[in-house]
Amino acid sequence: MPCAESLRIHAYFDKEMDAMGAVDIERHLAGCEACRALLQELEQSREALRHGLTNFRAPAELCALIASTIEQEETAQVRKSPRATRPALSFWLGAFSGMVATAVAAFMLFLQPFNNAVVDEVLTAHVQSLMTSHLIDVESTDKHTVKPWFAGRINISPVVADFESQGYKLIGGRVDDLDRHRSAVVVYQHGKHIINVFSWADDHHSMNHEITRRGYHMIFWNEGDIEYCAVSDTAWNELRTLTVLMQEVSRLAGEFK
Amino acid sequence: MSIFDRPKGDKTQRFEAQILPHLDAAYRFARWLSQSPSDADDIVQETMLRAFRALDSLKGDDAKVWLLTIVRNCHRSAFSQQLRRASVSLPDEATDQEEFTIAATDTPEAQAIAADTGRALDRLMAALPEEYREVLILRELEDMSYRDIATMMNTPIGTVMSRLARARLALREQWQDRYAGDAHALR
Numbered sequence: 001m002p003c004a005e006s007l008r009i010h011a012y013f014d015k016e017m018d019a020m021g022a023v024d025i026e027r028h029l030a031g032c033e034a035c036r037a038l039l040q041e042l043e044q045s046r047e048a049l050r051h052g053l054t055n056f057r058a059p060a061e062l063c064a065l066i067a068s069t070i071e072q073e074e075t076a077q078v079r080k081s082p083r084a085t086r087p088a089l090s091f092w093l094g095a096f097s098g099m100v101a102t103a104v105a106a107f108m109l110f111l112q113p114f115n116n117a118v119v120d121e122v123l124t125a126h127v128q129s130l131m132t133s134h135l136i137d138v139e140s141t142d143k144h145t146v147k148p149w150f151a152g153r154i155n156i157s158p159v160v161a162d163f164e165s166q167g168y169k170l171i172g173g174r175v176d177d178l179d180r181h182r183s184a185v186v187v188y189q190h191g192k193h194i195i196n197v198f199s200w201a202d203d204h205h206s207m208n209h210e211i212t213r214r215g216y217h218m219i220f221w222n223e224g225d226i227e228y229c230a231v232s233d234t235a236w237n238e239l240r241t242l243t244v245l246m247q248e249v250s251r252l253a254g255e256f257k
Numbered sequence: 258m259s260i261f262d263r264p265k266g267d268k269t270q271r272f273e274a275q276i277l278p279h280l281d282a283a284y285r286f287a288r289w290l291s292q293s294p295s296d297a298d299d300i301v302q303e304t305m306l307r308a309f310r311a312l313d314s315l316k317g318d319d320a321k322v323w324l325l326t327i328v329r330n331c332h333r334s335a336f337s338q339q340l341r342r343a344s345v346s347l348p349d350e351a352t353d354q355e356e357f358t359i360a361a362t363d364t365p366e367a368q369a370i371a372a373d374t375g376r377a378l379d380r381l382m383a384a385l386p387e388e389y390r391e392v393l394i395l396r397e398l399e400d401m402s403y404r405d406i407a408t409m410m411n412t413p414i415g416t417v418m419s420r421l422a423r424a425r426l427a428l429r430e431q432w433q434d435r436y437a438g439d440a441h442a443l444r
Contacts, residue, residue, distance in 0.1 A: 010422045014396065016403050045425060049397045052378040058284035062298050066280075066305045073309055074266055237298060 003034045013042045061237065064244050072208060118229075121178045123213050126196045126231040129174070129185070135194065136172035136187055146173040150184050156226050158184045158199035161249045168195070168242050188242060195232040195242060202227035210236070219243050223250045268312060275320045276308050282321060282399055283328050289394045290332045292383055300331045307331070322405045325395070329409060381431045389424035396421055 003009075005028055011017050012025045029035050129135045138149040147160040153175050162170035169189045176183045181200035188195040208221040217239050219230045230243050283304055287297040304327045308315075315323050382390060395401045395409070403421075407414045 007418060007422055010425070011403075011418060014403065014421075016418075041429065042425065045429060046397050048378060049382075049393065053382060053398070054376075054379050056285045056288045056297075057281045058301060059294075059298070062284070062301060063280070065298075065302055069302060069306050070269060070272065070309050073306060074269055235295065237295065 003032055005035055006038055009035050009038050013039060061241055065240055119211060119213055119218065122198050122218065122229050122231060123216060125176045125178060126216065129196060130194060137174035139172040141170050143170060146170065146186065149173060154182050154184045156184060156199060156201050158186060158226060159246050159249050160186050163245050166245060168245065190234055190238060193232050193234045195230055195234065195239065198229045199226050201225060272309055272312055276324060279321045279324045283324050285398065286325050286328050286394055287332060289390055290387065296335065300328060300335060303331045304328045319405065322401065322409060326409045381428060384431065385427060388420060389427055392417065392421045393424050393428065
């Protein structure tokens with residue numbers, strides 16, 4: 001039978017008693033075996049939970065996404081004032097700055113209305129590439145084959161890199177004629193999923209954002225005057241990871257210029 | 258805990274100083290609430306965005322309590338959204354095993370036992386009702402006061418107190434049911 005004071009033992013154990021109450025409980029403890037046993041149990045349980053439970057920590061990928069989200073958010077706030085320049089702001093979380101980098105993952109909550117026509121044409125091109133055999137014009141896992149292949153076929157030189165070790169295998173490239181833009185498409189394989197990364201010349205710097213259309217996730221971002229859009233039926237995080245990796249490559253390329 | 262590689266705005270500085278130190282706590286709480294790595298990711302990302310936007314409203318408050326309250330709200334709104342869509346998310350795979358950490362102890366045997374005990378505790382915790390899991394994490398892991406927990410849940414302190422006592426009892430009973438007579442019992 002638990003002692004009637006057991007609830008107060010919990011409070012005493014949690015240091016929620018005032019001095020008077022504590023003295024009172026200590027007096028009670030001296031004469032109550034059940035409560036002494038309870039107090040000991042409470043200590044043991046807490047120890048077990050603190051040391052025995054898996055100590056979950058925010059994964060590196062999540063930290064990178066948060067960093068980019070905040071950067072994005074601050075940029076968005078600055079852009080509300082007319083012609084303000086984009087703050088050169090980027091930060092890193094945790095001790096894994098080597099492996100993760102700035103990413104772009106805008107939130108639907110603060111999206112500016114985006115040009116639906118672009119979304120539709122990119123999505124149509126993505127779906128068509130999967131339905132027909134026209135997925136790849138240049139089949140290669142070598143960025144030094146794919147990147148030069150675009151030269152002469154399109155007026156931009158997009159980021160091309162293989163991320164096979166991170167699970168995103170470069171399998172080739174092609175050129176798609178969208179309604180408004182001729183687009184370079186870099187094709188990645190992630191598990192059983194195909195990810196098409198479209199890119200085209202665009203000076204408008206539309207807002208980076210994410211959208212889901214007909215079950216496909218799409219992430220838009222830009223690097224300088226190139227607009228990118230990654231499309232796939234993978235999970236959000238898997239798609240975001242690829243965009244993070246690509247932006248890292250762009251950033252590094254920028255530093256070495 | 259973060260390093261800025263370029264000049265940063267005032268707000269981001271505040272965010273870094275006040276919010277980021279609690280990122281792991283936020284993740285841990287989200288993870289235990291949602292019981293899913295991918296949901297925890299979504300919840301924490303949403304939480305951080307909301308926290309950044311609402312940073313000005315964080316005055317003298319305890320930043321950790323404030324942040325965990327947002328985590329809880331995000332979890333609840335995500336959960337109710339799921340219900341509304343009447344869709345069931347697929348359980349995350351058991352590959353979480355990799356994430357189990359082994360307590361630093363002397364011998365391989367002791368390590369194995371510690372790891373087993375940890376996993377068993379994880380399972381017991383996961384099997385508890387959410388309202389119990391929640392108070393246990395906040396009190397035992399995050400060391401939050403009754404008052405803070407009560408504020409977060411918008412309930413009287415007395416409710417927190419009795420719920421916590423019931424949660425502790427439930428955990429203990431579960432443990433004893435499953436591991437009665439086991440040498441590595443909670444004792």
